[in-house]
Amino acid sequence: MAEKTQATAPGAEIDAVEARDLYRRMRLIRTFEDTVQQQFQKGNVHGTTHLYSGQEASGVGVCSMLREGDKVAGTYRGHGHSIALGVDPQKLMDEMLGRVTGACGGRAGSMNVVDVASGLIGCFGIVGGSIGAATGAALAEKLRGTGNVAVAFFGDGTSNQAYFHESLNWAQVEKLPVVFVCENNLYMEFTPIEDVTAGAIGSRPQAMGIDYRQVDGNDVFAVREAAGEAIEHARSGAGPAFLETMTYRFVGHSRSDPGKYRKPGEMDEWKKRDPLILGRRALEERYGIEAERLDEIDAEVAKQLEEIVERGLAAPFPDPGSDGKEFK
Amino acid sequence: MAEKTQATAPGAEIDAVEARDLYRRMRLIRTFEDTVQQQFQKGNVHGTTHLYSGQEASGVGVCSMLREGDKVAGTYRGHGHSIALGVDPQKLMDEMLGRVTGACGGRAGSMNVVDVASGLIGCFGIVGGSIGAATGAALAEKLRGTGNVAVAFFGDGTSNQAYFHESLNWAQVEKLPVVFVCENNLYMEFTPIEDVTAGAIGSRPQAMGIDYRQVDGNDVFAVREAAGEAIEHARSGAGPAFLETMTYRFVGHSRSDPGKYRKPGEMDEWKKRDPLILGRRALEERYGIEAERLDEIDAEVAKQLEEIVERGLAAPFPDPGSDGKEFK
C-alpha cells in the first residue's frame, strides 16, 4: 500500500498513484517540448517557441497543489505551465500547429495560449504581463470571497520589469490571494541574471513584507511543499506569497539562441539534477516504484505524443473567411 | 569670526555667511510660493500649481551640496527644487505668469520648468519621470567621466511607480552617479502613504544594495550632512545613493485640495518644526546670528518678490504668431 510522504504543507502528502502522476506530467511536458521542437524543425510549428525543458518540476509542483477554481497566468514559456495545470496536450499541440482545433483556434500560437476551462487565464508573451494579470485575477477572487488563489509564473529577468514592482506592492497593500512564482533559471535570455539585477531577487518581495520562500525548483516534491505553504498563505487571506524556484533551462531560450552564454560545465551539472532524474529517484526511494514502471510511463507518453501529432497534423487550418470579424 | 560647524560629510561645514544664505534661500522659496499662491488667486498664474512650502530644507540642503556641473531633475512640485539649485526666481515667476520672459518662454508653466544653464535638466509633471531622467543623465556623466552627479527629487508616493523600480535597479547595476532624493511628506496627494505602500520605502533601495540614509528633512543642516554623504558616495563611483528626507507639506497638494485627509493635530506638530523656524534657531545657536538679522533677510526677500511680481506682470505674453513652429 502506498504510504504518504512526510510533508509540512497541508495537502502535500501524496500516495504512490499521485506521485506517479506527478512524474507522468513532467514527462509529458518534456516529451511535448521535444515534439514541438521536432515539428518546428519540420516547419509545422511556426514563429517562435520557448521551451520549458528542464523546468518541469517547477510548474508541475506548483500546479499540483492548486484546487478547482484557482487561476494561473503563465508566460511565453508556457507549454509547461499549461500542461502542468491540465490543459489538454492535444489542444495545445494543435494550437502550435496553427489548427482550428487548437486551444485558441490557431489565433494565439505558442506564446499566448488561453484555456479558460482549465483556469489558465492566459500565457503572456510580454514579460511581466502574467504578474499584473494574476494580481487582478486575485482581486476578483478576494472581492468575491471565493477562497481561490491566482498564480503568476514568471522568470528571474522579469524581476526588473515595471509590472513586477507595481503589482507586488499593490497585491500586498490589498492583501490579495496571489502567489508569485519566480522561476529562476539563472538567465534572462542570453544574459546572466546577476549582470542585470541589483541584489537578490528575494530581497524585493521581502522589502515589501511579502511572504517569501526559495526552493530547489528541480525537485518536484520540494516544490510541492513550498508551493503548498505559499498557496496556503495566500489562500488564508494573509496576502500574497512569493516562491522562487531555482532551476535551469536545458534548451535554447527560444528557437534561435546562440547559447554561448552558459558557463562551462554548468549545463552538465544541472543535467545531473534533471527534474526527471530526481523524480525517478524520489519515486523509487520514497514509494519503491521500479524503474521499469517509469519506463512504461515514458513509453506511454511517447506514444501519446505521436498520436497527438498525427491527429494535429490531420486537423484543418482555420478558414480565414470565417475569421477576422470586427470586435463585437 | 564665523566658526565652522561640526560636520562629517566633506564640505558640509559652512561659515555664518553661507549659513545665512541657506536661510535666505529657504525663505526665498517660501515667499515665492506664497506669492505664486496669491497670483494664482488673482488669476495671473494659470492651470495648477504644487507648492513646496514646508519642504524647503530638503531641496535647499541637498542642492547646497552640489557643485557646478551636477544635474538636477525636479518634480511638478519643482519651484523649490529650482530655486534651491539657483534658477533665477524672476525667470521662474515669469514662467508661472505665462510670460515670454519666463524660464521656458511661457511654454512650460509651473510643472515642467527646464533651466539648462543652472543644471536643471527639467521638472517632471509625470510622477517618476525625474527618476528615470536623472538616471540617464548620470549615465552620461559616467561615460564622460566627469565626476558629476545627477540628483532626482521625487515624493514618497512615487516609490510605487514603475520608473522608481526599473531605474533604481539599472542605476545600481551600472553603478551610476545618481542620488535619489525621496521627499517623504507622508502623503501621496490626499492618501496617507502607508495606505498604498507595502513596507518601508527605505527597504526598497536597500533590497538592491543601494546606499541608503534617512534624515530629518526639515533641518537644513542635517539634510546637508546626509546629502553630502550621499553625493560623495555617488561621486566616488560606488554607485547610486538614496536619501529619504522626512518632511511635511504645509499647503494643499495642488491648488484644489480637500485637505480632509490630514490627521488631527498633525499639521500643528509639523508647523512647530517649520524648516524656517528650525533654520532660525540653528543660526542663532550655532552662529549667534540674531533674530533681527534674519528678520532683515525676510524683509529683503519680501521686497524682492514684490519687485519680481511687478516686473513679471509688466512683461509681455508670448506672441502665438512666432510660436508653434513645427519641430525642426
Added chain:
Amino acid sequence: MAQANDQGTIEYRVAVREAIGDEMERDPSVVFFGEDVAIAGGVFAVTPGLHERFGERVIDTPISELAMSAGAFGAAVNGLRPIFEIMFADFLLLSMDSLVNQAAKYWYVSNEQGSCPLVVRSAMGAGGNFGAMHSQSPVPWLQGVPGLKVVAPATAGDAYALLRAAIRDDNPVAFLEHKRLYSVKDPVSPVDTLPLGEAAVVREGTDVTLVSISKGVRDCLRAADELAEKGVSAEVVDLRSLRPLDTETVLRSVAKTNRVVMVEEGPLIGGWAANLLGIVAAEGLHDLDDAWLIACPETPIPYSPTLEDAFLPNEGRIVGEVSSRLGLAAEIATGA
C-alpha cells in the same frame, strides 16, 4: 436613470458619477479604482460618495498606472467588471502595454473563450493651462488599437448613457472625459444606455457637415449658430466614439451637404480627423465637393494662455474657415 437637478439638467461630472453608481447598484461585479478616487472622491470631484456607498468595491490605489491597468485586465477576465481611472489621460501612456497587449486582444486571441469587460476612464483635453503633459487627448495613441473601444461623450446626458453602456460592454472601453466639460450642465439622458459606436446628427443642415467629438462638438454647435446668422446651414455630427467609427452617419451627411470639415483637438498627422476624412474620401469621393481639416499645430501643447488659446481649435476658427472657404454668406444663401 440619472437624477436631474431642479432645472432638469445634470452636471457632466455628476452624470459620470451616477452612471458608475447606477451600474454598481445593478451589477455586483462592477468595481471601481484609481488614485484618490475613493476617500477623496477624485481630483476632479467626479466620484465623491461612491466609496461610502459601495465600500471595498471602490478602491484607492498606489501611483501604479501599469499595475492598475493590468489588475483591471486580470479582474475583468476573471469575472469582474472593473472601471478604473487614469487621472489625466496623459498618464495612459504608462498603462498602454496592458490595455493594448492584454485587454484589447483577449477576446480575439482567446478565440472568444473569454471577454474582458473593463472601462478605463480618463480626463483629457487642453484649455485649462495645465501644460504639455496634463492636457493631451490620447486619441492618436488609442484609436488604432483593434479591440479597444474609444468613447468620448460631448454632453452630460450622453456621458451617462454611454458610460453605462461601456460598463456593460463585454470588451475594453476607453472612456474619455474632457476636463473642460466637467462643469457643463445638460438635460439628463432620457435613456439608460446608448449603443457604442453610433454617431449622432446633433444639428441638421444642408451646406456643410461639421464633424467632431467631445468638447469639439460643442464648439461646432456654437459655430453652426454663428454660421446660421451668416446664412450658412451647417449640419453637426457628434461621432461619440472613435472606435467603432460610425462612418455611415458621416457619409450620409456628406452625401447631403457635399462639404465636410473635421475638427480635432490634436495634431493633424496621426489624428482621427484626417483618418476619417481619408475613409470618407475612399468611400464617398463622388459626394465630396470640398473637405478640410481643423486641428492643432504639430507641437506639444503650450502653457501660456496666449499660446494655448491660439493653439486650440475653437468656434471662431471654425466659423472663419467655413465662411472664407464657402465664400460670402450671401452666395451660399442664394445657392450660388
Added chain:
Amino acid sequence: MAQANDQGTIEYRVAVREAIGDEMERDPSVVFFGEDVAIAGGVFAVTPGLHERFGERVIDTPISELAMSAGAFGAAVNGLRPIFEIMFADFLLLSMDSLVNQAAKYWYVSNEQGSCPLVVRSAMGAGGNFGAMHSQSPVPWLQGVPGLKVVAPATAGDAYALLRAAIRDDNPVAFLEHKRLYSVKDPVSPVDTLPLGEAAVVREGTDVTLVSISKGVRDCLRAADELAEKGVSAEVVDLRSLRPLDTETVLRSVAKTNRVVMVEEGPLIGGWAANLLGIVAAEGLHDLDDAWLIACPETPIPYSPTLEDAFLPNEGRIVGEVSSRLGLAAEIATGA
C-alpha cells in the same frame, strides 16, 4: 559609407549595424543599449561586434523598457546621443510615457534650450507567425506625437543612410525595422545620410499612385511589375517617414496619376493610410479621381499561417484591387 559584399549589395541587418558603427566611430557621444544587444549581438543578429568595438558604449540592459527609454532621454538631454533598442516594437508600449511625455516634448517645452537627440530602434511587423503581441507595427501609437519623428526604411540602403541621419538628428526618432526585411539584400547606399521626412518616388508611373512605407513599398513595387504586365502604369511612393510626413511628394504624384492607393500593414481606423488620404483629400481633392485604402482587418494579428496570410496586405491584393477598380487592363492601356 557602408561596406558592400561581393555582389555590391548589403543585408538590411548589416546596414543597420554599419550605420550604428559608423556613427559611433564618428561621434564619441553616441552610445547604444538594449536587451541582449551587446554580448549576444541582439536577438535578430543585428548588432554583433559593436560591443567588441566600442566597449562600455554598448550596454546590455535589464528588461526595463521604461527605464531604458527614460535613461536615453536623460542621457540625450545631457550631452549623449543614445540609440536604444526595443526588441519587438510591441514592447514600445512600455516605454511610451518617456518617449511621448519626455523626449518628444523637450525641445519645445524647454523653449529650445535643450534638444533630445535619441533614437529608439525597434523590430516591427507581421508575417512570421509571431502572434498578436510580437507582430505589430507601432505606427498608430506613435504617429500622432508631435516632436517624435517616425522613420521606417524599405531598403538596406535607405536603412543605412536614414539611421545615420536619425542618430545625427537633434530630436527623438523612432526607427522602425520590419522583421521581414532583415535578410533582404539591396545595393549599398550611395550617400552617408538622407534627410528625414522626404518621401521618394521609387517607380514612375502614370495611371495610379501606390503609397506605402517599409516592407509595404516592396509589395507595391512587385505589384507595380505585375500591373505593368496588365498594362497599368503604377507610380510607387516610399514615404520613408511618417512624421515628418512628406505630403508634397504624394500630392505631386496624385496630381499626375489622379488615383491613389495607400497600403498599410495595420488597421484602417487610426492608421496612417487613411490619415494621409485625408490630408491628400483636404489639399488636393480636385486632383483625385479615385482613392482607396488597403489595410488589415480590425482585429489583433492572428498566429496561424492561414489566418496571418489572409490578414496582411500583399502584392496579390494590391494587384487585384487596382485592376478591378481600374477596370480591364486593356481599357487603361488605351486611355479609355
